[in-house]
Amino acid sequence: MWSLYPETNDTVPSLVVCASLVENLVNQAALCRTCEVLGVNRLILPELDGSWEFRKISASAQQWQTLDYCPPDQLQGWLAQQQDYTRIALTANSQAQSLTRHAFAARTLLVLGRELTGIPTEIEAQCQATLTIPQYGRVESLNVHTAAAISIYEYNRHWR
Amino acid sequence: MWSLYPETNDTVPSLVVCASLVENLVNQAALCRTCEVLGVNRLILPELDGSWEFRKISASAQQWQTLDYCPPDQLQGWLAQQQDYTRIALTANSQAQSLTRHAFAARTLLVLGRELTGIPTEIEAQCQATLTIPQYGRVESLNVHTAAAISIYEYNRHWR
Numbered sequence: 001m002w003s004l005y006p007e008t009n010d011t012v013p014s015l016v017v018c019a020s021l022v023e024n025l026v027n028q029a030a031l032c033r034t035c036e037v038l039g040v041n042r043l044i045l046p047e048l049d050g051s052w053e054f055r056k057i058s059a060s061a062q063q064w065q066t067l068d069y070c071p072p073d074q075l076q077g078w079l080a081q082q083q084d085y086t087r088i089a090l091t092a093n094s095q096a097q098s099l100t101r102h103a104f105a106a107r108t109l110l111v112l113g114r115e116l117t118g119i120p121t122e123i124e125a126q127c128q129a130t131l132t133i134p135q136y137g138r139v140e141s142l143n144v145h146t147a148a149a150i151s152i153y154e155y156n157r158h159w160r
Numbered sequence: 161m162w163s164l165y166p167e168t169n170d171t172v173p174s175l176v177v178c179a180s181l182v183e184n185l186v187n188q189a190a191l192c193r194t195c196e197v198l199g200v201n202r203l204i205l206p207e208l209d210g211s212w213e214f215r216k217i218s219a220s221a222q223q224w225q226t227l228d229y230c231p232p233d234q235l236q237g238w239l240a241q242q243q244d245y246t247r248i249a250l251t252a253n254s255q256a257q258s259l260t261r262h263a264f265a266a267r268t269l270l271v272l273g274r275e276l277t278g279i280p281t282e283i284e285a286q287c288q289a290t291l292t293i294p295q296y297g298r299v300e301s302l303n304v305h306t307a308a309a310i311s312i313y314e315y316n317r318h319w320r
Contacts, residue, residue, distance in 0.1 A: 030303065030306070033299055033302070033303060033306075034302060034303070034306055036297040036298065036299045037295050037296070037297040037299050037301065037302050038295065038296060038297070038302075039295075039296025039297060059299050059300070059303075060299070061297070061299045064297060064298045064299065065297075100317055133313065134316065134320065135197050135198065135199075136197070136198060136199025136316075136320060137196040137197045137198070137199060137221070137224060137225075138196065138224045139193055139196045139197050139219050139220070139221045139224065140219070141197065142193070142194060142197050142198075142309070143190065143193060143194070143219075145306075146190070146193075146194055146305075146306065146309045149302070149306045149309060149310060150309060150310055150313045153293065153310045153313070153314075154313075156294065156296075157260055160294065160296060
């Protein structure tokens with residue numbers, strides 16, 4: 001039987017990475033490259049950046065990567081509209097569930113935090129799970145782009 | 161029975177990341193942070209870099225990360241001495257074995273390539289396996305630091 005809503009089919013992989021809170025241009029552009037290479041369906045950036053630096057760091061991936069824009073002050077409202085995705089907050093908090101043990105939903109929206117302060121409580125509250133990457137060192141956390149790359153790879157293990 | 165050579169014990173995790181060929185300071189410093197956070201036992205850089213920029217990008221991880229140095233022109237000789245490690249070349253070549261299917265040895269030495277030209281043939285020939293990260297986009301490859309971070313994470317899934 002045909003589904004009336006094929007776009008919400010829960011076995012068709014669709015990964016959205018939300019970098020609305022990511023502030024650093026280098027991280028945004030690096031994310032763009034990584035998302036394109038790893039097959040991310042949509043990347044959300046805080047705003048359009050057409051600079052030479054962005055294009056250089058992203059290896060011109062912005063030509064191919066589907067991008068949307070959401071300024072951080074509109075993120076709460078935007079997230080509230082994403083009910084057909086399982087929303088995952090990525091954090092450096094070691095109390096969160098390990099990324100290695102998470103069974104990703106096919107339709108996953110991965111929310112990244114600010115470089116210094118992470119994800120605000122009210123945004124995390126809009127997510128169904130909070131994940132962390134197991135860490136073994138003294139430095140507080142991975143860079144946000146690095147953590148996102150690892151998480152996308154883990155999603156791909158499940159669904160690509 | 162006690163082993164006379166506990167340092168070659170093949171069930172004790174030991175991961176060495178060799179970035180001797182990585183040319184870009186930003187990538188070297190980012191690797192330093194990632195290696196420290198993910199528990200890499202030793203990182204090999206081409207040379208000592210005590211600059212402010214390195215410390216900033218690495219989040220001062222060079223304070224805690226065990227570092228060794230090997231200039232690229234000495235890499236072949238150095239690798240020949242690492243017989244007690246399984247040497248793995250990381251490449252963007254899609255013909256290589258997928259990272260997701262590799263059973264890592266406890267004692268693994270991960271060799272990274274140059275940003276633009278990858279790993280020279282004679283260095284790859286010194287490795288027992290060549291691995292690649294599955295890619296789905298049009299951009300040619302992941303950044304070398306990003307690819308290394310994903311590979312270290314995958315090693316940790318097996319051994320940490």
